Amino acid sequence: MPEAAAVADPMVPVPYRVLRQRREIDGVHTLDFEPAEGRTPFRALPGQFNMVYAYGIGEAAISLSGDCDDTKTIRHTIRKVGAVTAGLCSLGKGDSVGIRGPFGRPWPLDEARGADIVVVAGGIGLAPLRPAIYGLLAKRERYGRIAVLYGSRSPEELLFLDELKRWRGRFDLEVEATVDHTTGGWFGQVGVVTALIDRAGFDPDNAVALICGPEIMMRFCARELEHRGMSPADIYVSMERNMACGVGHCGHCQFGPEFVCKDGPVFAYDRVEPIMTLREV
Amino acid sequence: MGAIVKKPRVLDAAALGELFEALKAAGHTLIGPVPRDGAIQYQPIDGVADLPAGWSDFQDKGRYRLNETGEASLFDYASAPQSWKRYLHPPRLKLFSARREKGRIRFDDEAEPIPKYAFIGVRACDLNAIAIQDRVFIGNGQIDPHYAARRERAFLVAVNCSRAGGTCFCTSMGTGPRAETGYDIALTELIDDRGHRFLLETGSDAGESIAAGLDAAAAAPEDIDAAAAISERVAGNMGRSLDTEGLPEILAKNLSHPHWDAVAERCLACSNCTMVCPSCFCTSVEDTTSLEDGTAERWRDWDSCFSGRFSYVVGGQVRDSTRSRYRQWLTHKLSYWHEQFGSSGCVGCGRCITWCPVGIDITEEAAAIRATDEA
Numbered sequence: 001m002p003e004a005a006a007v008a009d010p011m012v013p014v015p016y017r018v019l020r021q022r023r024e025i026d027g028v029h030t031l032d033f034e035p036a037e038g039r040t041p042f043r044a045l046p047g048q049f050n051m052v053y054a055y056g057i058g059e060a061a062i063s064l065s066g067d068c069d070d071t072k073t074i075r076h077t078i079r080k081v082g083a084v085t086a087g088l089c090s091l092g093k094g095d096s097v098g099i100r101g102p103f104g105r106p107w108p109l110d111e112a113r114g115a116d117i118v119v120v121a122g123g124i125g126l127a128p129l130r131p132a133i134y135g136l137l138a139k140r141e142r143y144g145r146i147a148v149l150y151g152s153r154s155p156e157e158l159l160f161l162d163e164l165k166r167w168r169g170r171f172d173l174e175v176e177a178t179v180d181h182t183t184g185g186w187f188g189q190v191g192v193v194t195a196l197i198d199r200a201g202f203d204p205d206n207a208v209a210l211i212c213g214p215e216i217m218m219r220f221c222a223r224e225l226e227h228r229g230m231s232p233a234d235i236y237v238s239m240e241r242n243m244a245c246g247v248g249h250c251g252h253c254q255f256g257p258e259f260v261c262k263d264g265p266v267f268a269y270d271r272v273e274p275i276m277t278l279r280e281v
Numbered sequence: 282m283g284a285i286v287k288k289p290r291v292l293d294a295a296a297l298g299e300l301f302e303a304l305k306a307a308g309h310t311l312i313g314p315v316p317r318d319g320a321i322q323y324q325p326i327d328g329v330a331d332l333p334a335g336w337s338d339f340q341d342k343g344r345y346r347l348n349e350t351g352e353a354s355l356f357d358y359a360s361a362p363q364s365w366k367r368y369l370h371p372p373r374l375k376l377f378s379a380r381r382e383k384g385r386i387r388f389d390d391e392a393e394p395i396p397k398y399a400f401i402g403v404r405a406c407d408l409n410a411i412a413i414q415d416r417v418f419i420g421n422g423q424i425d426p427h428y429a430a431r432r433e434r435a436f437l438v439a440v441n442c443s444r445a446g447g448t449c450f451c452t453s454m455g456t457g458p459r460a461e462t463g464y465d466i467a468l469t470e471l472i473d474d475r476g477h478r479f480l481l482e483t484g485s486d487a488g489e490s491i492a493a494g495l496d497a498a499a500a501a502p503e504d505i506d507a508a509a510a511i512s513e514r515v516a517g518n519m520g521r522s523l524d525t526e527g528l529p530e531i532l533a534k535n536l537s538h539p540h541w542d543a544v545a546e547r548c549l550a551c552s553n554c555t556m557v558c559p560s561c562f563c564t565s566v567e568d569t570t571s572l573e574d575g576t577a578e579r580w581r582d583w584d585s586c587f588s589g590r591f592s593y594v595v596g597g598q599v600r601d602s603t604r605s606r607y608r609q610w611l612t613h614k615l616s617y618w619h620e621q622f623g624s625s626g627c628v629g630c631g632r633c634i635t636w637c638p639v640g641i642d643i644t645e646e647a648a649a650i651r652a653t654d655e656a
Contacts, residue, residue, distance in 0.1 A: 281536065
């Protein structure tokens with residue numbers, strides 16, 4: 001049996017402090033954190049997540065949404081959906097939290113070298129993909145064409161709009177956005193995000209797709225990408241389950257044979273397709 | 282675990298107390314079988330007098346009865362309701378307390394004294410279950426320090442079964458009835474015209490060093506043969522059997538099988554099976570704050586894939602139906618466990634069958650899906 005002496009408990013968080021927070025859209029806030037003491041660099045990879053602890057309330061699994069090359073601050077974009085996330089969104093500069101992580105397998109940016117990249121995001125799913133987009137742009141010369149396809153329910157719910165506009169101004173990046181429905185004032189595309197895949201510029205034989213959004217959206221996007229000729233092994237999805245411990249000990253995030261917290265959240269689609277198409281797995 | 286030394290000895294039943302005293306002298310708290318509240322329970326014991334002398338059990342689907350036999354035997358029962366899991370992986374454990382000081386949180390990872398147990402009477406199935414939990418909590422990339430510290434200090438005295446229970450199927454799972462590995466000392470209780478005694482084998486340096494201090498002579502060939510005959514007889518008397526050939530694959534490709542609906546009609550989703558299972562490891566944490574002084578705590582409790590909020594994600598439960606929860610439990614235990622941890626998650630102890638209030642039998646359900654494997 002391996003020696004266990006002096007092993008730190010992976011369930012005890014490290015104290016962090018809120019550096020700044022901003023409201024992105026209704027109910028979604030971005031918070032930057034720095035260590036409460038010391039300056040240990042925080043090394044994470046795009047697609048990974050932290051367990052963020054709101055004092056006395058509880059913990060939630062939140063994807064990193066910032067630039068992973070910045071090892072001084074941790075950025076999370078959080079949607080208010082329950083007690084913990086509401087607690088976190090109400091914090092301001094100087095407030096304290098606990099953070100455990102980073103956990104999980106990242107987007108395959110190294111493996112995707114030389115390929116065209118198709119990033120498909122639905123709603124808040126753009127947040128876990130943003131670090132990947134930063135990573136791709138930081139080493140732009142490594143990749144072929146890059147397309148970012150983004151869908152949200154309404155124009156008001158488009159996340160990171162300023163950044164989307166900035167990216168859209170680049171000649172080395174294709175950025176398309178669509179909304180499910182609009183109440184006016186939106187002259188962009190209306191419809192589901194899968195419709196954007198058909199027109200995006202990429203070579204299906206040499207492309208890697210990164211998808212994050214609701215499960216049903218990811219399935220339809222994968223199907224559309226397969227229609228265009230992509231292999232399911234080159235399509236990556238980020239799964240959501242009830243990640244609670246982050247280290248494969250608590251059992252909550254099981255998804256067939258996978259522990260989403262440590263075998264995922266990013267999976268090659270060919271690995272999860274058979275169970276993703278069944279209900280209640 | 283150290284070198285395995287195989288020099289069987291024989292220990293007179295009257296001298297069993299010496300073994301207990303030696304373990305106590307080495308700083309161990311003895312946990313052993315006690316007849317209490319109508320069941321065998323693994324609880325703190327002082328000595329031989331606490332053991333269930335003359336008690337045996339009857340087990341079947343949803344049934345458990347203790348019977349007085351009037352015999353001298355001390356270990357003539359099958360699986361106790363609760364396994365050793367509750368001592369190595371406690372049902373409720375405080376993980377930290379925290380307080381806010383000058384605007385920052387201080388986490389206090391309280392170093393509570395770690396108990397140093399000696400388990401008396403670990404069956405072969407449960408030795409295998411402990412080995413499984415070692416892989417979950419120690420061999421899985423991240424170490425659970427609470428489990429690891431208890432496990433490291435524990436001394437395991439196995440006692441080979443002298444009787445198979447009505448719901449036992451360790452032979453099907455390759456986990457018994459004879460303790461093969463993972464023990465410090467293994468005993469086989471022998472009662473015949475040569476007297477009431479134990480064949481004593483050591484499985485670790487720690488076991489050998491304790492055994493060396495006992496008044497136990499080298500075993501005679503007759504003692505060794507008698508012990509082997511007992512294990513052979515028990516192996517032939519299993520109350521249940523499970524055909525495991527190709528089972529992981531069969532279950533994994535039958536997730537849409539109609540039989541899951543048939544089980545769900547009976548299953549109460551009460552989670553008894555997962556609580557008594559010696560390998561089930563799932564937990565939930567509860568974060569609390571004191572109204573008195575604002576200190577916060579995190580507690581970890583056993584949880585179950587059958588419980589209401591277990592699979593909660595934003596929007597609801599992933600597994601809302603009882604059908605999907607039973608399917609999760611059975612496929613995890615008998616199929617996906619292989620992929621995750623390199624073995625089945627089932628050791629054939631039969632507890633989930635005995636303690637299911639409606640008598641659902643894991644061996645029958647798996648066999649029913651195999652019999653109508655349509656995929």
